[in-house]
Amino acid sequence: EAGVTQFPSHSVIEKGQTVTLRCDPISGHDNLYWYRRVMGKEIKFLLHFVKESKQDESGMPNNRFLAERTGGTYSTLKVQPAELEDSGVYFCASSQVMGASSTDTQYFGPGTRLTVL
Amino acid sequence: LAKTTQPISMDSYEGQEVNITCSHNNIATNDYITWYQQFPSQGPRFIIQGYKTKVTNEVASLFIPADRKSSTLSLPRVSLSDTAVYYCLVAPVYNQGGKLIFGQGTELSVKP
Numbered sequence: 515e516a517g518v519t520q521f522p523s524h525s526v527i528e529k530g531q532t533v534t535l536r537c538d539p540i541s542g543h544d545n546l547y548w549y550r551r552v553m554g555k556e557i558k559f560l561l562h563f564v565k566e567s568k569q570d571e572s573g574m575p576n577n578r579f580l581a582e583r584t585g586g587t588y589s590t591l592k593v594q595p596a597e598l599e600d601s602g603v604y605f606c607a608s609s610q611v612m613g614a615s616s617t618d619t620q621y622f623g624p625g626t627r628l629t630v631l
Numbered sequence: 632l633a634k635t636t637q638p639i640s641m642d643s644y645e646g647q648e649v650n651i652t653c654s655h656n657n658i659a660t661n662d663y664i665t666w667y668q669q670f671p672s673q674g675p676r677f678i679i680q681g682y683k684t685k686v687t688n689e690v691a692s693l694f695i696p697a698d699r700k701s702s703t704l705s706l707p708r709v710s711l712s713d714t715a716v717y718y719c720l721v722a723p724v725y726n727q728g729g730k731l732i733f734g735q736g737t738e739l740s741v742k743p
Contacts, residue, residue, distance in 0.1 A: 625674050
C-alpha cells in the first residue's frame with residue numbers, strides 16, 4: 515500500500531512569490547491534515563479536511579495560506595505571497611474515518627521543506 | 632487538550648533497553664496516549680497507542696499506570712537505527728477532534 519506522498523520535497527522561493535504544495539493521502543483515507551514545523555519550533559497543526567470539507571482550520575496562520583481538497587482526494591496548500599517566516603517543513607497526514615469509540619492513527623508524509631529567501 | 636512533558640534528550644548504547652517517560656497530568660477520560668517516532672528528513676511515524684495498563688507490539692511496549700497521568704515507552708535492545716525523536720501525544724477519540732498536538736519530543740541518540 516502506498517503511503518502519503520508530498521510534492522515537491524524541497525522548494526526555494528523568494529519573498530513575495532507563490533508556492534503550492536501538494537499532498538496525496540493514502541487511498542481511501544477521508545481525513546487529511548496539514549502540519550508544519552518552522553525552524554526550532556514544534557510541529558504545529560494547520561488544518562483538517564474530512565473528504566472535501568474543512569473540519570478544523572484553527573491552525574492556519576493567516577489569509578496568505580489557502581488549502582483545498584477538491585473531490586476529496588489530494589490536497590494543495592498555497593502560500594501567497596510567501597514571507598520569510600513561512601520557511602519550514604510542511605507535513606501532510608491522512609487517516610481513515612473511525613468509529614466513535616476508536617482513535618485516529620495518522621500516517622504522515624515525508625514533508626516539503628520550504629525555504630523563503 | 633492535555634499537555635505533555637518529556638525529556639528533551641536521552642543517550643543510550645546498542646543492546647540496552649530504553650525507557651522514555653512522559654507526563655500528562657491533565658489527561659481527560661476520553662484521551663488515548665500515542666507515541667510517534669521521527670527520523671531526520673521524514674514525517675512522524677506511529678509506534679504505539681494505549682489507554683491504560685500495558686500495550687505491546689513488535690516495536691515497543693507502553694506502560695500506563697492506573698491514574699494515567701504518565702506513560703513510559705519502552706524500547707527493548709535498541710540499535711543505532713532507533714536514533715530518532717520520540718513524541719508522546721495525548722489525543723482524544725476521533726469524534727472529539729482529530730488534530731495532534733506535538734511537544735518538543737525526546738531526541739534519542741543510540742551509540743555503538
